[in-house]
Amino acid sequence: xxxxxxxxxxxxxxxxxxxxxxxxxxxxxxxxxxxxxxxxxxxxxxxxxxxxxxxxxxxxxxxxxxxxxxxxxxxxxxxxxxxxxxxxxxxxxxxxxxxxxxxxxxxxxxxxxxxxxxxxxxxxxxxxxxxxxxxxxxxxxxxxxxxxxxxxxxxxxxxxxxxxxxxxxxxxxxxxxxxxxxxxxxxxxxxxxxxxxxxxxxxxxxxxxxxxxxxxxxxxxxxxxxxxxxxxxxxxxxxxxxxxxxxxxxxxxxxxxxxxxxxxxx
Numbered sequence: 001x002x003x004x005x006x007x008x009x010x011x012x013x014x015x016x017x018x019x020x021x022x023x024x025x026x027x028x029x030x031x032x033x034x035x036x037x038x039x040x041x042x043x044x045x046x047x048x049x050x051x052x053x054x055x056x057x058x059x060x061x062x063x064x065x066x067x068x069x070x071x072x073x074x075x076x077x078x079x080x081x082x083x084x085x086x087x088x089x090x091x092x093x094x095x096x097x098x099x100x101x102x103x104x105x106x107x108x109x110x111x112x113x114x115x116x117x118x119x120x121x122x123x124x125x126x127x128x129x130x131x132x133x134x135x136x137x138x139x140x141x142x143x144x145x146x147x148x149x150x151x152x153x154x155x156x157x158x159x160x161x162x163x164x165x166x167x168x169x170x171x172x173x174x175x176x177x178x179x180x181x182x183x184x185x186x187x188x189x190x191x192x193x194x195x196x197x198x199x200x201x202x203x204x205x206x207x208x209x210x211x212x213x214x215x216x217x218x219x220x221x222x223x224x225x226x227x228x229x230x231x232x233x234x235x236x237x238x239x240x241x242x243x244x245x246x247x248x249x250x251x252x253x254x255x256x257x258x259x260x261x262x263x264x265x266x
Contacts, residue, residue, distance in 0.1 A: 001143050081239040087114030091243030102168045106175035112182035120237035130167045140164035142174035152176040181207045194220040205231045
């Protein structure tokens with residue numbers, strides 16, 4: 001999460017998809033298409049998704065035709081996932097085993113936010129580091145600002161403590177906050193004020209990163225690399241957590257005792 005609107009917090013991967021502006025994307029896509037990678041674009045954010053989808057396909061196994069690749073990844077399936085609603089089935093092998101059930105439960109808190117969204121946000125915010133500390137007081141796997149965790153936190157695991165550093169408590173607070181944001185931004189979408197191709201999920205994700213007031217003022221995803229990069233960055237992880245891009249080995253997840261490095265907390 002970012003500092004905007006006081007909903008602070010730094011994301012350890014904030015720069016991963018940082019510049020949402022797509023300078024050079026068309027040349028990149030042309031080269032990718034020449035190698036047998038074909039990208040299917042459906043909506044108004046497509047120009048931002050296109051290079052990300054192409055990268056997923058390229059590193060997922062190379063070209064083998066317009067619809068599938070030698071690695072068994074369907075280009076159309078990847079495109080639909082990235083641009084989908086995140087309500088698909090969570091591949092439990094792509095998240096830590098002890099958190100899979102909690103992530104599933106978090107994806108059932110409201111209709112607007114699915115388990116794939118929750119998992120993708122966690123990866124973007126902390127890379128599943130339960131001990132993550134942010135620059136503005138954020139703690140835990142979901143990196144909620146202290147005031148938001150106080151508002152939405154609950155004792156999910158019934159250990160008589162509600163703490164941001166308790167992964168289960170943090171994930172459920174994340175889900176409740178995202179559902180609250182979805183309710184807040186829905187009128188913007190329903191009234192037609194949001195640009196074409198931007199839905200409730202997109203605006204809720206942007207609000208999680210840059211603040212609800214900023215999204216309301218923009219009547220959509222703010223035209224900034226920070227806001228657009230966050231939405232695209234989270235969405236680009238949907239195929240991974242739906243199992244389309246392959247599972248992640250458990251060893252790739254930080255252990256509960258792992259301490260964040262200065263770089264991660266900054």
